[in-house]
Amino acid sequence: MRHKLLFSFLLMAFAMSSFAQTTESKYNAKEAFNPQFYPYPGTEFRSASGEPGPKYWQNRADYKISCAIDTSKHLVSGSEELTYTNNSPDNLKFLWLQLDQNIYREDSRGSATTTAAGGRWANTGFTDGAVIKSVSVEINGKKYTPKYTITDTRLQVWLQDGLKNAGKAKLNIEWSFTVPVYGTDRMGRLQTKNGWVYEIAQWFPRMCVYDDLQGWNVLPYVGQGEFYLEYGDIDFSVTAPSDMIVVGSGELLNPTECLSATEAKRYAEAKNSEKTVTIRSEEEVNKKIKTTKATNTWKFKIQNTRDVAWAASKAFVFDGAKINLPSGKKCMALSAYPIESIGNDGWERSTEFTKASIEHYSKKWFEFPYPAATNVAGIVGGMEYPGIVFCGYKAKGRGLWGVTDHEFGHSWFPMIVGSNERKYAWMDEGFNTFINDFSTEAFNNGEFFKPESGDAGKASFSERIDGLYTVPDAVQQRSLGVTAYYKPSQMLHALRDNVLGADRFDAAFREYVSRWAFKHPSPWDFFRTMENVGGEDLSWFWRGWVLNTWKIDQAVKGITYKENLPANGSAVTIENLEQMPMPVTVLVKEANGKEERITLPVEIWQRGNTYTFTLPTTSEIKEVKIDPDNKLPDWNRVNNVWTK
Template identity: 35%
Template sequence: MKLKASLFSALICTGLTAQNIQHNPGSNHGNKFEQLGSVLPTPNIYRTASGAPGHGYWQNRADYEISAYLDEDKRSLKGSETVTYHNNSPDDLDYIWLQLDENQQSSIKNADYDFSGTLTKVANDQKLRTTDLPTKDNGYGVNLEKVTDASGNPLKYVVNKTMMRIDLPKALKKGEKLVFKIDWNYNIPNRIAKGGRGGYENFPEDGNDLYTITQWYPRMCVYSDFQGWQNHQFTGRGEFALVFGNFKVSMNVPADHIVGGTGECKNYEQVLSSDQLSRYRKSQNADEPIEIVTLDEAKKAEKSHSKQRKTWVFEANDVRDFAWTSSRKFIWDGMKVLIPENNNKVMAMSFYPKEAYGLYRKFSTKAVAHTIKTYSEFTIPYPYPVAQSVEAANGMEYPMICFNFGRTEKDGTYSEGTKNGMIGVIIHEVGHNFFPMIINSDERQWSWMDEGLNTFVEYLTEEKWDNKFPSKRGPAWTIVDYMKLPKDQLEPIMTNSENITHFGPNAYAKPATGLNILRETIMGRELFDQAFKTYSKRWAFKHPEPADFFRTMEDASGEDLDWFWRGWFYGTDPVDIAIAKVTIATPDLEAIPKAEEVKYTVDKPIQNGFTDISKIRNKEDKNITFYVDKDKDLQDFYYRYDRGQEKVDTGKEYSFKVDNMTTLDPKDKEKFRNIAAYQIDFVNKGGLVMPIILEFTFEDGSKLYDKSSAQIWRHDEQKVSKTYYFDKKLKSVQLDPMRETADIDTSNNFWSNNGTATEMSKFEVFKQKQQGTVRGGSSGKVNPMQAAEKKN
């Protein structure tokens, strides 16, 4: 889901610091490159150390049959569902948990996650009212009419805010299934006035509503190997943890409404006119969007307000949720999309009111098609038969259907920002089909696994839509302002959804940027893309956790990335690497080597400086006979020397000369005449390690580039140096020239060879004499045997 920027500043809540264990915190090394083994959960038969599902992996399943009745006059919804829940876990379940998300709209049933409040300087008539104490019921939220087993016997249940526990008359054992039924109703809120994901929008100009029916039925919670029941309350922010299943849903709506929903409609023949049905069938083979319900038909329907009813029937298999939309205002267009990777023929479709016609008719369905094709290239082939975009003045995602914004001015014109925002949100919300609708992470706990991964692939998709597309999230430079914030305004990415202050940057932008840095700067596209596809394939239609992603990316690429996960995901340090100093040295080609005279004495017996307890006890042990004492042939000169049986003058002084260099010949002097050495000292001011990327510009206008991996910091996390030798004069050095590391202060990333703040020195150059080194061979020094004139 996309949140508007204005919402970010309003979402102020307490931050939660994620665990970031360091075993060597007092040192300047060994912390940032420490492995995550003590932080990540222990691998087991369900989730392996490689990041793949284990041989014991399991997940439960829920199949739904639902009937719904939309009352437009009362703006209410009545529903009845039969749920078949399959317990594939190894555990016996005494109770089950379901989500009642509409209770978040209730004044008395909501999750009760308050925000701090202060006096306002401006108030409007809608909000200035006497505080209700105690709080009065606003009439919203789920009303449960009946909860029974398959035979109609009542089941005991308890509602705790947005969660519902059903207590079972007997334990649901491994391999068994439970069939139960729930009847319910609720008043549909005005989502424009009240906010939220589902509800109605009223158009006073023509007196019609546009309904988005989402989180509308009691939905099974996830029971998993890593958490048990995921029954954290729904506060309106942290989204959903859901199980896969098959859905058969019938929606009874006013006869002049058009309905779009998750999956495929099974009775178009009964609900569409003959002309509309003909156009739909033609669109199934069209390469350009065809209007199935035309603009003129939608305008006529706006005036009809039929009192007749029609029932639309939809089916969807292997999905984790079901959402739908209904309105007489809809124009509807569609076209086919072929996914080459699995030869899947998909219907890409859009639903939109006339207010959005000038934008949606041109862009929406083609953006849907582009999205599922591009995501299929980077993840897994799109597996479903339908992908739909609905213009509903918001942004939210569900399997095979999503709700987006994008309306023109009354004269049909639109701004470039509206156009780009619309295309971006369509790509984002359609992209959610992959994350988390298929690669089904726990959004309630880890928003970044849903929003962050999806925003990253959204960025790749926007780039392939238009090379000039003004993406706001993904490029490293776009995260800098967030990374500059004071530490008390930040929390790690690995923070629960409800406890994040700046939700957009933390859950969307920072993880997306991190993945882009991995792809472009650290791993390279080939390694990254293959590893990312491996993760997507491994966890399609399953429930991955963060460790599964981290481990798979390393397992499939052969790259040790623990330093990156630790810094970027578990920490709040920014990147700020500075060029501290540049020292220039030129060669002294006329230097004459001097032989060095080394004075020394012969080595004394090599013995431990202290007789330890083990040596004392071994010597006293009468059962131990030492090998050298048994075999007299092993008792050489040094056996006796160590025991004082050989006398050597260890005070006598000897000397030898070190003479392994010679002067350069004229050819070498000419070869090295123009070379200069440049030592560049770097300081890690921000704390987060990153590769060091340099652009060298020379006085002749040429350029060279170099990149040192982040591992250059492994022995000193605060400062490092690099020395380069060039045979042409260096004019300047630019650190991170393409702004690809999210460095928050680029003012310290540049050095110019203008004679200021630069140290100059000389280094002598000699020619190495030919010689070799043999380990364990002669050192050239007199040894004790030679001094004693002994040979054994």
């Protein structure tokens, strides 16, 4: 009882102290509504309206890759022909590429920082990284061996004559690497009773982005920050032992050469089936069917993509179904998983989940552009690549839906809308978390949907949480879930529900995706698009939510009656106690049972921190409540309510 009384006292004291601390407003209208927001005007490359300008350009990277996996050594060896097209106005004297496998070296920056800190992206062991065997360059028919330098996870290739506008450079690179067991939760290998499951990503030298905002984008890969990549077409082949199933980004070009006759027939059936078709069953995995060939070479192709990944295992159960797209086109949902993943709402539902997720996003936002969407169960908890995702092999039920839907949601952010993940995690993780809410509500009549109120998001504004405008690698690990995922999703819900409304928001958001599909938007391009299409100056909104870590604290200050008679009408005064302005919804209840809901625009805060509005009341006011539906993450809800 003493403990209960003490706890109650502390709660009451905390509430009173919170109220006391915020009674003096921190709000500054001049700062919140400062007219100087955009750091630069529109240009011919990026319009002031948020569109790509008439002279917008981006460079292009096309790849032809051949690789083989040696399962006895866990070694992937390969070669690539990379054709790089310079669409910039600049003469490029050198090229920068990413060597992400070097993060697994013991002397890498990632090992010194992320691994030392521990957590999800820490290495559990070390490899030799990307072993570069040879590099050659061909420009205008002239072939030579260039000077090149490797610095951590970057490779700089010097060109003899430079690469002019519209010029093409062909690079041929041979390389190999050892597959780590746990590759910073983005790739790796899992031992199952029927063999290893390999999930292969960040596996070949890839071009860094050269853009009009920064030139070469060469932030190193240290683990927590993700990727920024150029678009192009990628053809790749994987040679693997013939008892393995290989799945990869894009379209499998030769299923009849790699699958058994029975499996190839089922694969063709799956292309046209609304229901999941088993291609290789649990029983067939257990039989360990022998083949006459030692290896198979699986060939894949994907167009207009920023990356590819693949997975291989002789332990895979394999199934698929048809995905229906709004244009009438079809593509495939595929799932590959070990027997250990089956049961209790497990991976046997993966293709169902994949199909529903892709169909929903395609209808609501932008059509899925790739010939297949493949879900792979393995050691990786959740990671996304174009046309293929890796999800935890133990996931089941709501957890499996959640991770599958989230990783495939990344097909839109950042696979279609190619923002810079190395700098702006909120533009891919946050936007994706936002759209996940709609797909989850829609799936199977809300089977896994749990609505949240604004109360659930109060932690987003804690002083311990890093702001959205923080480079991902500088975000504290404890803060990343809120900073990159949850808070930007909250922000978009607040913009949709409280500022623009569903119709204007959805139109603007779709236009953003359409404008910047397969391009490289900056945060300012997003801001400008939402404002121009939505028809609102939102600088006050971006300033509070993105560029600062301001809080929301709207309060009822008090009420008065005209000539002290409720029947003559009343005046309600509200105030903004923290730094962020937002529109206000107020519910007023009278003693006679009458209720009135008042919606006030954000402009009420343009001149100061208090605002008074009048009501034609006919009886005493019993209660005034701000944000009665708990939509906003108000910092102190104690002062949201006034009661008689």
